[in-house]
Amino acid sequence: MIPDDDRGLLLxxxxxxxxxxxxxxxxxxxxxxxxMIRGCAVLGLEPPDAAAALAMARxxxxxxxxxYERAAVRLTLxxxxxxxxxxxxxxxxxxxxxxxxxxxxxxxxRLVTVSVRRNDTSPAARVKALSYLxxxxxxxxxxxxxxxxxxxxxxxxxxxxxxxxxxxWISDGWVYTPALECGVLDGIVRxxxxxxxxxxGAEVFEDRCEPEVLYQADAVFLTSSLAGxxxxxxxxxxxxxxxxxxxxxxxxxx
Amino acid sequence: MIPDDDRGLLLxxxxxxxxxxxxxxxxxxxxxxxxMIRGCAVLGLEPPDAAAALAMARxxxxxxxxxYERAAVRLTLxxxxxxxxxxxxxxxxxxxxxxxxxxxxxxxxRLVTVSVRRNDTSPAARVKALSYLxxxxxxxxxxxxxxxxxxxxxxxxxxxxxxxxxxxWISDGWVYTPALECGVLDGIVRxxxxxxxxxxGAEVFEDRCEPEVLYQADAVFLTSSLAGxxxxxxxxxxxxxxxxxxxxxxxxxx
Numbered sequence: 001m002i003p004d005d006d007r008g009l010l011l012x013x014x015x016x017x018x019x020x021x022x023x024x025x026x027x028x029x030x031x032x033x034x035x036m037i038r039g040c041a042v043l044g045l046e047p048p049d050a051a052a053a054l055a056m057a058r059x060x061x062x063x064x065x066x067x068y069e070r071a072a073v074r075l076t077l078x079x080x081x082x083x084x085x086x087x088x089x090x091x092x093x094x095x096x097x098x099x100x101x102x103x104x105x106x107x108x109x110r111l112v113t114v115s116v117r118r119n120d121t122s123p124a125a126r127v128k129a130l131s132y133l134x135x136x137x138x139x140x141x142x143x144x145x146x147x148x149x150x151x152x153x154x155x156x157x158x159x160x161x162x163x164x165x166x167x168x169w170i171s172d173g174w175v176y177t178p179a180l181e182c183g184v185l186d187g188i189v190r191x192x193x194x195x196x197x198x199x200x201g202a203e204v205f206e207d208r209c210e211p212e213v214l215y216q217a218d219a220v221f222l223t224s225s226l227a228g229x230x231x232x233x234x235x236x237x238x239x240x241x242x243x244x245x246x247x248x249x250x251x252x253x254x
Numbered sequence: 255m256i257p258d259d260d261r262g263l264l265l266x267x268x269x270x271x272x273x274x275x276x277x278x279x280x281x282x283x284x285x286x287x288x289x290m291i292r293g294c295a296v297l298g299l300e301p302p303d304a305a306a307a308l309a310m311a312r313x314x315x316x317x318x319x320x321x322y323e324r325a326a327v328r329l330t331l332x333x334x335x336x337x338x339x340x341x342x343x344x345x346x347x348x349x350x351x352x353x354x355x356x357x358x359x360x361x362x363x364r365l366v367t368v369s370v371r372r373n374d375t376s377p378a379a380r381v382k383a384l385s386y387l388x389x390x391x392x393x394x395x396x397x398x399x400x401x402x403x404x405x406x407x408x409x410x411x412x413x414x415x416x417x418x419x420x421x422x423w424i425s426d427g428w429v430y431t432p433a434l435e436c437g438v439l440d441g442i443v444r445x446x447x448x449x450x451x452x453x454x455g456a457e458v459f460e461d462r463c464e465p466e467v468l469y470q471a472d473a474v475f476l477t478s479s480l481a482g483x484x485x486x487x488x489x490x491x492x493x494x495x496x497x498x499x500x501x502x503x504x505x506x507x508x
Contacts, residue, residue, distance in 0.1 A: 006355075011386040119409070133378045139340060155375075
């Protein structure tokens with residue numbers, strides 16, 4: 001339970017991380033906590049102690065008795081108690097950890113480009129912020145269109161990301177993903193997928209791209225902590241085939 | 255206290271209203287509850303019963319023993335319990351009401367145009383959503399620039415609103431405010447100010463406007479439930495004088 005004057009609840013003022021746990025082991029736990037600490041600098045929040053946050057995540061997993069299932073451990077850091085847009089002087093962030101069963105990995109995703117844009121003008125676009133309603137609405141729009149996930153453009157009309165994943169595509173053997181400056185999260189599996197592609201000898205481009213390039217792509221895939229590398233089988237109604245390089249990147253990200 | 259799996263806390267998935275109470279009386283209480291119910295339709299949430307929500311707001315005010323002070327009553331409607339972007343089937347929204355002392359009305363505001371844009375591509379821009387971080391960051395940017403409040407443009411570069419207020423300006427005796435389609439909240443005092451200006455014989459235009467028009471304005475003012483009509487004394491470093499029409503509109507909105 002949390003108090004009803006918590007700024008996370010009242011105003012979406014805070015950050016979160018969702019960590020995958022398999023067989024009782026947290027994946028990339030240090031990287032998640034480091035990203036939360038970097039996010040604190042962006043939002044002007046006092047960062048948590050990394051070791052204490054890791055211990056909370058591990059305790060939440062143990063307490064939930066999910067040690068031998070696929071579990072999602074959620075770290076939530078709110079800006080603490082206080083009303084109004086401006087945080088009270090001396091307010092202290094509040095850190096919570098919970099664990100719940102993680103959904104089984106889904107099959108390939110059908111994507112549709114939605115009207116809700118990623119607000120790349122906001123520092124919140126570069127962190128995993130509690131104010132997640134645009135993403136919820138993007139996903140709902142995709143679901144209403146019969147798809148599984150959304151392709152969100154940014155305010156410039158460039159490709160940004162999915163509602164809850166980073167977006168990649170492959171053209172002529174080269175691997176592309178939107179640059180962080182497009183207003184996308186510095187995804188942990190995004191980083192691993194880039195490293196995997198480079199290790200496999202592929203050229204990787206992080207760039208600003210018009211949405212039309214997706215329609216010429218040989219393959220499209222998503223990355224996220226819970227789903228890892230996820231193939232895309234359809235984009236705006238156009239079918240996409242499985243691609244050997246996506247499968248090779250996926251294997252290296254496990 | 256609220257449970258740690260509440261979607262308002264986890265994802266900013268929900269709505270709020272802030273009502274001013276003076277001398278134990280809630281201002282525009284029915285209008286606030288009606289706006290929350292309209293917001294539910296936009297976000298796909300089951301709406302609260304209007305009478306029950308009003309009763310909760312009145313009880314929160316009475317319980318806080320603030321009846322003879324200026325108080326702020328906050329109604330918070332979250333999407334209920336549940337993890338993940340997609341709300342669980344049959345989840346029930348959670349309605350909370352709290353009351354706290356309201357700040358005394360501040361003097362005229364100094365505004366500065368900030369880089370954080372209002373995301374008018376999102377349905378969330380038309381409702382009073384819990385995901386408020388862009389507004390928090392816009393206000394923080396304005397404060398860091400030595401101002402009191404932010405002028406936010408939308409993704410098209412048009413004038414939208416302040417971080418926590420609607421924005422008006424006066425040019426040659428005509429009154430202007432951004433159209434709702436610019437991605438601004440349907441403010442309750444915004445509506446009252448438009449009606450007041452019309453009653454005073456002024457022409458009122460709700461339109462899409464480039465930011466340059468603000469620099470030719472004779473006066474600028476803000477409207478919000480807690481501050482009512484608030485004069486603007488400075489915009490991006492340019493001083494603005496008090497204006498008789500702003501004071502006349504303010505008197506009629508009390």
